[in-house]
Amino acid sequence: MPKHFLNIPVAYKLGIKWAGYLPTFLSYAISRSIADISYVFYKSAVKNVKQNLRLVFPAFSEKKLSCITRSLFRNYSKYLIDYGRFAHLQKSAVIGQIACYKGKENLDAALQMNKGLLVLTAHLGNWELGGIFFGSYGLKTNVLTLRDENPEIDTIRKWYREAYGVKTITVGDSPFSPIEMVRALNNNEVIAMLIDRYHTGSDSITINFFHKPVPFPRGPFILSRLTGAPVVVAFVVREKNVYKGIIKGPFVVTHENEEYEILEKVVKILEDTIVMYPDQWYNFIKI
Structure with a gap:
């Protein structure tokens, strides 16, 4: 499964160590150069990104898709620089x-239900910053994640989140993790998860995503139905030199037959946001 070559322990360690000391403009300049080099040599990821973007923009020329893809690589390197910079703040x-924030009232409406909160997001923008933001509401925040192929990456990310009071729940580590999730929601906590990559073997619902049948995790919708927890779709995207929060919803699943209907709404929000910020959709794996 191809990954961005910067998604290795040494890149995280160097980024966290040095990004906070170098001037931001210099860090971004260095990251841009690294991104351009990776764009040239990391051909499998470039191919996957272009294929994904072709689903989004079927009428675009190869030249236009290449331009978006190069911008995406640069933005991803900038994201990693910010990941390191924020560790020093x-x-x-x-x-x-x-x-x-766009849609802050949607978050307020969800929190007023006092049923916990299910936050669905994607590999779009700065999802780690989003987890820290939800913690700012004084709510205990849990991030669901799959185990990385490199356990050192998992350790670094877990340390990073815990520094801001965000707990990591690694799905598949324990048969009791679903119980832990239900308990967290019953305690009025936040559970955040990425949904734009399907984990083989987990329960899923297949739905058209940019006109292609794609499986999405069913778990968050089952949790909403079992606990009454509202679902919101949230992103933190970069606009020029600042970040912007986007929050949509809330949705609550009350019956099993509503799972597909609400997933459709979630996927439509995801599609619309990707169309707006295609060069911040860091999915280096073919859909």
Whole structure:
């Protein structure tokens, strides 16, 4: 399964160690050069990204898709620089990186239900910053994740999240993890998860995603039905030199036959957001 070549322990360690000390403009300049080199040599990821973008923009020329893909590589390298920079900031300063919110009232409506919160997002923008943001509401935040092929990456990410009070729940590590999720929601906690990559073997619902049948995890919708927890779709995207929060929903699954209907709404939101920010959709794996 191809991954971006910067998604290795040494890149995270160097980024966290040095990004906070170098001037931001210099860090971004270095990241741009690295991104351009990786675009040239990391051909499998470039191919996968272009194939994914072809689903989004079927009428675009190869030249246009190449332009978006190169921009995506540069933005991903910039994301990693910010990942490192934020490690040197206080929690309040990190949260302050989000300059504005679109749909904050949607989040407030979901929180008023006092049923916990299911946050669905994607490999779009800065999803780690989103997890820290939800913690700023004074809610205990849990991030669901799959085990990385490299356990050192898992350790670094877990340490990073815990520094901001975000707990990591690794799916598949324990048969009791679903019980842990239900307990968290019953305690009015937040569970956040990425849904734009399907984990083989897990329960799923297949739905058209940019006109292609794609399996999406069923788990969050089952959790909503069992606990009454509302579902929101949230992203933290970069616009020029600042971050912007986007929050849609809330949705609540009350019957099993509503799972597909609400997933359709979630996928439509995901599609619309990818169309708006295609060069921030860091999915290096073919859909």
